[in-house]
């Protein structure tokens with residue numbers, strides 16, 4: 359079980375309602391990630407509560423993507439522990455030793471996590487509808503009828519009601535990313551990981567995709583871990599912003615504070631560089 | 637003229653031998669189809685094992701692939717025909733003696749194992765060519781390994797492995813001639829050797845043999861290219877088979893008019909386009 363840390367941050371606007379007894383939805387404890395000799399994350403501790411939306415910002419190479427990929431189990435955790443709903447995701451402590459958790463447990467936890475990628479990664483051998491219903495039917499065991507109905511309402515939600523039978527390759531980048539969002543939401547994830555989901559898009563469609571995500575944020579209680587360079591979006595949707603540099607948290611807090619009155623010089627520099635360029 | 641008379645005699649010999657040649661041809665076709673089918677099964681099974689995450693599957697697959705690629709088909713045939721029956725001679729009670737004495741079956745199995753081991757390498761390699769992003773998306777959707785393989789990865793690798801498999805199949809067709817050393821398997825090459833006696837090697841092998849094997853290989857190639865075009869179309873690259881075969885340009889949707897000339901261009905053209913797409917996909921995945 360996770361070590362009880364104090365989850366109460368200084369000041370968070372409209373905090374996501376959560377009973378104090380409930381464990382954090384995501385908790386990093388002493389996380390370390392190495393690629394060979396290259397230590398990318400070190401002594402990383404943070405937690406995210408249910409319904410909370412946290413944005414990770416920081417210069418390229420600071421380890422933001424790696425954090426999301428660790429949660430999605432796309433990277434191997436080389437040190438420390440990650441807990442999902444209080445349960446260990448990859449490793450646990452037993453008799454004072456760090457041992458891997460059973461594969462079955464990891465799979466069970468993983469179905470609660472969804473991810474949207476920068477490069478969309480739709481399956482080209484399937485139609486849009488098939489992309490969306492494949493995992494709900496075969497992983498969650500939903501009936502085809504339910505999965506199809508849900509898929510159609512999600513396509514409606516992302517503004518592509520008439521594209522169910524289209525092939526992903528025939529869609530524009532913005533449309534593909536909207537399908538990818540629908541595909542992730544079709545799994546009813548507790549946690550949604552968004553890794554620079556608008557970075558590969560033409561500027562004129564970035565707004566559409568961000569609006570859909572804003573709407574998801576407004577209408578659901580899904581916990582979000584977001585990496586983005588869209589600072590206005592980050593400011594609107596997140597409860598907390600964490601500034602990373604060199605694999606460590608430089609500063610974290612309410613978006614209003616981070617964006618208007620950052621304490622650290624590195625945050626100030628980073629923000630003026632990002633905001634200045636646009 | 638002497639030469640003309642000789643050719644007339646050759647043709648006479650060809651027609652005298654036609655029944656046996658056709659039997660031989662049918663045997664060669666059976667060897668190619670059955671051996672090819674077995675080789676395909678072996679290739680997919682070993683290729684999937686060799687690409688599996690578990691060392692318990694990967695290890696044995698590697699050993700089998702290297703072993704059967706390493707030993708020559710001739711040695712394999714020799715073993716199966718002359719050494720394998722020794723076990724039955726030593727233990728007359730062993731079941732299945734009829735099978736090890738069926739030389740045609742041995743030919744099929746030897747071809748299937750040998751070419752299957754080569755095919756396994758093509759299958760494994762094409763699985764790794766499917767972009768990393770596709771694998772990651774299946775993990776993000778919590779798909780099990782058999783599920784992602786069957787529904788996502790293999791169907792995409794299929795288009796990539798078909799050209800290699802087509803090559804191997806043509807090799808298998810030509811390699812099937814080696815079974816004429818087996819007692820009781822009279823394939824096309826065996827009958828060509830019979831035809832050579834009343835004629836000469838130029839007529840039997842260099843003309844009849846060459847043309848026949850060439851035509852068979854051509855049929856295999858066209859069939860496999862059709863499969864490949866279909867597989868690519870399913871991935872949203874390239875025209876459908878219907879569009880390729882249609883002699884009628886207006887049959888293509890009007891909004892594809894700008895690309896319709898390309899659609900009707902030769903097989904080569906569509907391949908080239910497919911490859912461009914493939915390189916773009918890999919480029920995207922490499923990021």
Ligand SMILES: Nc1ncnc2c1ncn2[C@@H]1O[C@H](COP(=O)(O)OP(=O)(O)O)[C@@H](O)[C@H]1O
Nearest residue numbers: 393396398416417418419420421422423424425
């Ligand atoms: N697969 C990998 N192999 C080796 N190094 C990697 C790999 N992935 C990321 N890194 C390194 O980890 C560091 C953090 O990368 P990343 O998490 O992608 O940063 P960010 O998303 O903040 O730009 C970088 O220095 C990068 O070079």
Ligand SMILES: [Mg+2]
Nearest residue numbers: 422423424554
């Ligand atoms: Mg990144």
